[in-house]
Amino acid sequence: IADNSISPILDEDEEMAKDSGLKETSSIFSFINALKAYVSIEPEQGEEYDVERMVIDVLDSESGPDLFVVEMPNIEESRSLVARLINLTMARRKRFFSSSPILFVLDEAQEFIPFDTRSIDNSELSSNAVEKLLRHGRKYHLHALISTQRLAYLNTNVLQQLHTYFISTLPRPYDRQLIAETFGISDAIMDRTIDLEVGQWLLVSFNAALTHDVPVFFSAPNNFSELEKGLTKKDENI
Structure with a gap:
C-alpha cells in the first residue's frame, strides 16, 4: 500500500525523464501520473x-x-x-x-x-x-x-x-537443472535461456503449452506500452 511519502521520488523521476529528452507522450509519464493520482487520494475517515x-x-x-x-x-x-x-x-x-x-x-x-x-x-x-x-x-x-x-x-x-513456469535468463546451472528435471526438458533447450534478452521468455507447463505441453520460446509486449494503453482506455471511459 503506497502513500504520498513517495511523491518526492515520483517528482524526481519525472524531472529525470524530462531532462533525458523523452516526449511527453512517453509511457513513463503516464505511469508516473497514474501513481501520483493514486497516492494523492485521501483515505476515508473512519x-x-x-x-x-x-x-x-x-x-x-x-x-x-x-x-x-x-x-x-x-x-x-x-x-x-x-x-x-x-x-x-x-x-x-x-x-x-x-x-x-x-x-x-x-x-x-x-x-x-x-x-x-x-x-x-x-x-x-x-x-x-x-x-x-x-x-x-x-x-x-x-x-x-x-x-x-x-x-x-x-x-x-x-x-x-x-503447473506453469515463465523462465527468463537463468545464468545459474542449478536453476536450469531444476527446471529440466521437473519438466523433462533437454539441457540444450535450457542452456538457450542464458542468452534470453529483456522481454524474451521460455514457457514450460504441464497443461498450458500447446497440445503436447512442449516448451515454447516467445517475446512479451512491453509492459509500459500495455499499461499506457490500459490507462488511456480507462480515461476514455470516464
Whole structure:
C-alpha cells in the first residue's frame, strides 16, 4: 500500500525523464501520473483499514477494487500479513463460495517461501500459507503467481505445486537443472535461456503449452506500452 511519502521520488523521476529528452507522450509519464493520482487520494475517515476489511474487499467482486498492492519495509511483518491474508481469504471463500477468480502475486518469493523456514522470523507462517494456497486454492478459484530470481532458495514443496513456469535468463546451472528435471526438458533447450534478452521468455507447463505441453520460446509486449494503453482506455471511459 503506497502513500504520498513517495511523491518526492515520483517528482524526481519525472524531472529525470524530462531532462533525458523523452516526449511527453512517453509511457513513463503516464505511469508516473497514474501513481501520483493514486497516492494523492485521501483515505476515508473512519475505522482503520486492516487485513479483515481487505479480505472482504478482495472477495467483493462487484464493488471492491480490482487491484490491491501491498508493500511493507519490514519483511517479518510482510510474511505475517501474507499468511493472514491468504488464510482469511481461503477461510471466507470456503464459507461463501464464489467462482470469481482471485490471483495472489508474490514478488521476491524467496522471502516468503524460503527453503529454510523458521518460526522466529515468520517465514514458516508465510511458507505454509502459500503452500496451502497452491495445493487447495484452485478448487475455490484462488490462484497464485510467484516471482523470483533464485529457484534454489525456494521451498521445494511449493515448487512441486506449480503447473506453469515463465523462465527468463537463468545464468545459474542449478536453476536450469531444476527446471529440466521437473519438466523433462533437454539441457540444450535450457542452456538457450542464458542468452534470453529483456522481454524474451521460455514457457514450460504441464497443461498450458500447446497440445503436447512442449516448451515454447516467445517475446512479451512491453509492459509500459500495455499499461499506457490500459490507462488511456480507462480515461476514455470516464
